[in-house]
Amino acid sequence: MLRPLAELDVQVAVRRSLDESGHLDRSVLEAFQDAVDRTVSKHIRPNYVGAFARMYLMSTDLGIEGFDDDVAAELDEMVIGNNPIGQAVLSNDPQSGPIPRREMDALLVKLKDATERRLIPTTHLAVTWLFICFGCNSKNLRLIHEGDCSVVDVPDGDPVYQVQVPRIKKRTRGERDQFRTRQVPAAVGAVLDQLVTDNRQQALYRDGIDRRRFDWPLFRTRWAREDLLDGAFDASAFRVEAFWPGMILKEVAELLDLRAADGSRLRLTPRRLRYTFAARLVADGAAPRDVADALDHSSLNYVMVYFNARLDAVEQIDKAVDSFLSPVADAFMGRIALDEVDAQGAGQPLRRISHVSPTMNAMRAVGSCGELGDCEKHAPTACYDCRVFIPFVDADHQAVLDDLLLQRERRLANGDDPRWTQINDRAIANAKAVIRRCAAIRNVGE
The missing domain is CATH 3.90.15 (Topoisomerase I; Chain A, domain 3)
Structure with a gap:
């Protein structure tokens, strides 16, 4: 399928693009498409263009001279005919697609x-x-x-x-x-x-x-x-x-010890962050023209791959929440204390964070706030997503998690916009992380 690259006009475009920009630019794809139009049946032309795009992306990822990452990103967003080019986006590839x-x-x-x-x-x-x-x-x-x-x-x-x-x-x-x-x-x-x-x-x-x-x-x-x-x-x-x-970006992934769901180092690249940016716009309900404007595309053709790849919102939420055993879900950044006395450390008074729910007989402390200033966020839900929250080891964090999951199920059952159910997803993930870390601390103590 790459044989049209040998056509004379394609070779002229290759030499011109290398001389003018130092890499194979969009003009080479256009010349390749013209050669395909002359030599290949209409119904299989998209397959040839898809082969060109895959060759370009592979060569860019391998660091071969003459291939540009910006052109690769544009090619990977294209949808030509009935053949989707953005396989990394459409398949949610864990190594090169949008970051989960x-x-x-x-x-x-x-x-x-x-x-x-x-x-x-x-x-x-x-x-x-x-x-x-x-x-x-x-x-x-x-x-x-x-x-x-x-x-x-x-x-x-x-x-x-x-x-x-x-x-x-x-x-x-x-x-x-x-x-x-x-x-x-x-x-x-x-x-x-x-x-x-x-x-x-x-x-x-x-x-x-x-x-x-x-x-x-x-x-x-x-x-x-x-x-x-x-x-x-x-x-x-x-x-x-x-x-x-x-x-x-590669150094950032190492410095922050960013991990993928399987525990490997998170592959952080400009292209993946661009895919993620667009995918999250779509998940938040943006229209194709809004996504094209945000990505600075003059045509809607290059953004439709993100809409074709859109999963059902409830399935996305389920995947985000179903991460109890995933090491990447352990994103809670605060410290954990044995009790209120341990949280106070040198004696500085801290604000107590309590929780009450239908599953509990009374209001109980689940941790302390590391800052005494007023906070307008809803406690304790927002606390599990806050760096200054200090959970107690023996507190009933499971009750908080149960309430968060119950709220989520009620919103879905009421037919609410699925995006509203995502509001507390990170608090849910962090509450699970706190439960795991508290259990580990108790096990060490025993």
Whole structure:
């Protein structure tokens, strides 16, 4: 099926794309499709195009020179004829498809904790958060400059953090001719501010380098790339290379000890985070045009794979909850105390967290809050998803879990929107994790 690659016009497209962009770009696929249209029966043409896409994805994953991850992501989102190309998305491939909800929840919990306590480098935090927030490609990220990050003061409100994200593959002359303005949460904005501050403390700011000569990317190398100096790409000499964002994500998975459901290291890549971003939009009820806009696609063809892959919402919830024995579900970040006295430690008073339900005869303490300030979240449900919650070893956490599961079953039985049943799913997973950890502590004591 790849024999049309040998056609003369396809070879011309290959040479032209390598000369102009350094990799096989979309024009090669278009030339390949034209060759297929001339030589292959209509009903099997999608199979040939599918073979091209699979070849491109395999070559990209193997790191072969001349294949680009951004083009691969676009190919994997395509649906051509009746033949779906996005097999990783459609099959929910555990290694290359969208990250399952419970694995993504564990990632978010650990990433938030690492952000609050700055447990990993600021660069790593910024890269991971931007992929999660925007669902962008690696090239989008590499083209962001320091000046693209800004803070907008809102009268009688909190400041709004914005990022001007360069658009790609829009057939413009320059790489930064078009932008989309995207907002980020305040915590992510603070990470970006810190990254800019860190950048400006590097030696390149103190060595008398002519700032007018170079672009100043948000993510950049410490030293200028010699292969780009004194040429057409001189201004981009401090821009990181194409493989760099993927390498950073791999390091994040190791630094945060992120695990897949089978206990192996979570495969964290720009493409998987983009798939996850789109899949969660669909799960939250977004329309195809909204998903296309969020992914910055000009056509709906590239996003329909996510709607074709959509599972029944109740099945998704069942999979998210049915994780009692899964190591990735152990995402609870707080410490566990033997009792209230142990929780207080040096004697600092803590706020008691109690629970009452039809299955209990009276209100009973299940833990303490590590902060004395007022909290507007609903206790104890929200507590199991909070880093400052300190559960007690001998408390009846099973009763809390039973209530959470009962609430979920009632919502489903009442015909409520399945998305409402997902509200407490992470609390359910964390309550199970607390039960496991408490049991382990009791077993050690015995």
